[in-house]
Amino acid sequence: MIDYSKLSIFEIMDKIKTHECSAQEVVEFFIQKTKENEKLNAIVEIFDDVVEKAKEIDKKIQNNEKLGKLVGIPVAIKDNILYSTKKAGCASAFMQDFVSPYSATIVEKLLDEDAIIFGRTNMDEFAMGGSTEKSVYGVCHNAKNFEYVAGGSSGGSAVAVSAGLVPVAIGTDTGGSIRQPSSYNGVVGVKPTYGTVSRYGIVAFASSLDQASPITKTISECEYVLKILAGKDDHDQTTIQNDFASDKKDKYRLGICKEVVEKLKERAEFYNFENAIKKVSDKFEIVDVSIPHISSSLACYYIIAPAEASSNLARFDGVKYTKRAENCESLEDVYVKSRSEGFGKEVKRRIMLGNFVLSSGYYDAFYGKAKNVQKLIKKEFKTAFLNCDAIILPTTLSTAFKIGSKNSDPVEMYMEDLFTVPANIAGIPAVSVPYSLAENGLPLGMQFMADEMQESKMFEIAKIFKSQMEVE
Amino acid sequence: MEFDVEHLSYLSKLEFSEDEKKAFETEFSSVLDFVGEISGVQLSEEIENDKPILLSNLREDEPKESISREQILANAPKQKDGCFVAPLVVE
Numbered sequence: 001m002i003d004y005s006k007l008s009i010f011e012i013m014d015k016i017k018t019h020e021c022s023a024q025e026v027v028e029f030f031i032q033k034t035k036e037n038e039k040l041n042a043i044v045e046i047f048d049d050v051v052e053k054a055k056e057i058d059k060k061i062q063n064n065e066k067l068g069k070l071v072g073i074p075v076a077i078k079d080n081i082l083y084s085t086k087k088a089g090c091a092s093a094f095m096q097d098f099v100s101p102y103s104a105t106i107v108e109k110l111l112d113e114d115a116i117i118f119g120r121t122n123m124d125e126f127a128m129g130g131s132t133e134k135s136v137y138g139v140c141h142n143a144k145n146f147e148y149v150a151g152g153s154s155g156g157s158a159v160a161v162s163a164g165l166v167p168v169a170i171g172t173d174t175g176g177s178i179r180q181p182s183s184y185n186g187v188v189g190v191k192p193t194y195g196t197v198s199r200y201g202i203v204a205f206a207s208s209l210d211q212a213s214p215i216t217k218t219i220s221e222c223e224y225v226l227k228i229l230a231g232k233d234d235h236d237q238t239t240i241q242n243d244f245a246s247d248k249k250d251k252y253r254l255g256i257c258k259e260v261v262e263k264l265k266e267r268a269e270f271y272n273f274e275n276a277i278k279k280v281s282d283k284f285e286i287v288d289v290s291i292p293h294i295s296s297s298l299a300c301y302y303i304i305a306p307a308e309a310s311s312n313l314a315r316f317d318g319v320k321y322t323k324r325a326e327n328c329e330s331l332e333d334v335y336v337k338s339r340s341e342g343f344g345k346e347v348k349r350r351i352m353l354g355n356f357v358l359s360s361g362y363y364d365a366f367y368g369k370a371k372n373v374q375k376l377i378k379k380e381f382k383t384a385f386l387n388c389d390a391i392i393l394p395t396t397l398s399t400a401f402k403i404g405s406k407n408s409d410p411v412e413m414y415m416e417d418l419f420t421v422p423a424n425i426a427g428i429p430a431v432s433v434p435y436s437l438a439e440n441g442l443p444l445g446m447q448f449m450a451d452e453m454q455e456s457k458m459f460e461i462a463k464i465f466k467s468q469m470e471v472e
Numbered sequence: 473m474e475f476d477v478e479h480l481s482y483l484s485k486l487e488f489s490e491d492e493k494k495a496f497e498t499e500f501s502s503v504l505d506f507v508g509e510i511s512g513v514q515l516s517e518e519i520e521n522d523k524p525i526l527l528s529n530l531r532e533d534e535p536k537e538s539i540s541r542e543q544i545l546a547n548a549p550k551q552k553d554g555c556f557v558a559p560l561v562v563e
Contacts, residue, residue: 097547098547099547101539101543101544101547102539237528237530238528238529296509296510296513298506299507299509299510300510303507303510310484314485319548319549319556320544322549324549328559329559330559330561331558331559332485333559334558334559335485339484340486343486348488349499351484352477352484352486352496352500353500353503355483355484356475356480356500356504359480359483366507369513370510372519373513373515374525375519375522375525376513376519378525379519409502410503411503411506414503427525
């Protein structure tokens, strides 16, 4: 039997189209693979109609009908993405009864291209966290080492792809929630320019930062699926027309941010980073760039994201959807008791923090200031990109950590996002690519950031980098 | 910095046990020290007066087909006669 988990989506589609295999065989392979790896806790539900959907696609092929660009490819979606008539639970006890009344725009786009929406992936509750330990479904395990965290919040999506449970999984990235777990599990994950992908039908965390995007094994697959998800949407007024214009050059200029190097220097992983740069030094023109306030992105993020979350999560009130607490005497009771029972600790912490930074007397010092510092950081990136085509930096400070080892101190956990949040704060694209193994044998990801709407160039640079890493 | 857990729980529509409140106070002081870092960032007038980052491109406000009332109500914990049911607000 063919091991489809070793094939790219292009190879799988070729086999399906040339009748070498059926879509049904492919989907059954991945169902089997997911069942064998249940312990990873990456996919929390395989949708009950996947085989039926595969049969429909096989019929289309038999009838010589026009086929979509993802024909027969099983795609898993994060548990905060809506697919009509299926559950979407945001890994929260509060949302376990929720059945999607409609499909997210990106789900419609995947279906239009004949993909098979395979199932739901594990995540941190309401996408708040960096380890996929804070989930109503239980901890999700790293695909490379069971004792280690998956990363998060799109941990289930990254593990599912890394372990070969699906060829493609969709995640969401507000401060690194696609790139960090991709790095931890040795797969490719991208966060596009803000507005590239519609957020309609995705449970909002921080609307001005959220983007959904694919996680795949290779850069080419990631780029291909992202282009399918992208596009303006009447249902999301923040979407833009991103044409993925390419800017081919013989030799690209790769910027190394000196403030990032400063942060890295003392760490063992700096060796891996330096080594990688050496390997590509004749493929790129390496230049130093400066983003003086890149580190302040983290503080900005932990003000702006909770502020927006506190507002977005106000809709979960035990009236319109979500579970209602028992014995409520007043409407206020319904709100307070249902929310207190329904939300987990980290979600409550962020709602409280968000309300604090927006509250009278603190708004200017926190939220107002953060929005202005955001403008400064965005400008500093713009200036840096005048001098380089992309910035290269690690996705994370270190590899995945042991399950349970970082649960007590929220600030320590928040520090994990240091290198990923700048792209969300600046609204620019960033991709994480696996490049090396650390001393503990776990994968490390390298990140490439480019200016707004420069995804094509960013992917091109990442591909050149990746091919050099494979040369020994 | 005054971090009033009572007031914020009221704004957040959340309630906490005494132990949870204590834990929150300690955690919050470290989180606020951490985000308070931005108070030290110097901003030029040019940056402060610059337009806000996010601009939505609003569409025409035209009525369009949407999902049905039944579909919207399907996830409500309590519903009756096409409406959400909540405890009485006005006598």
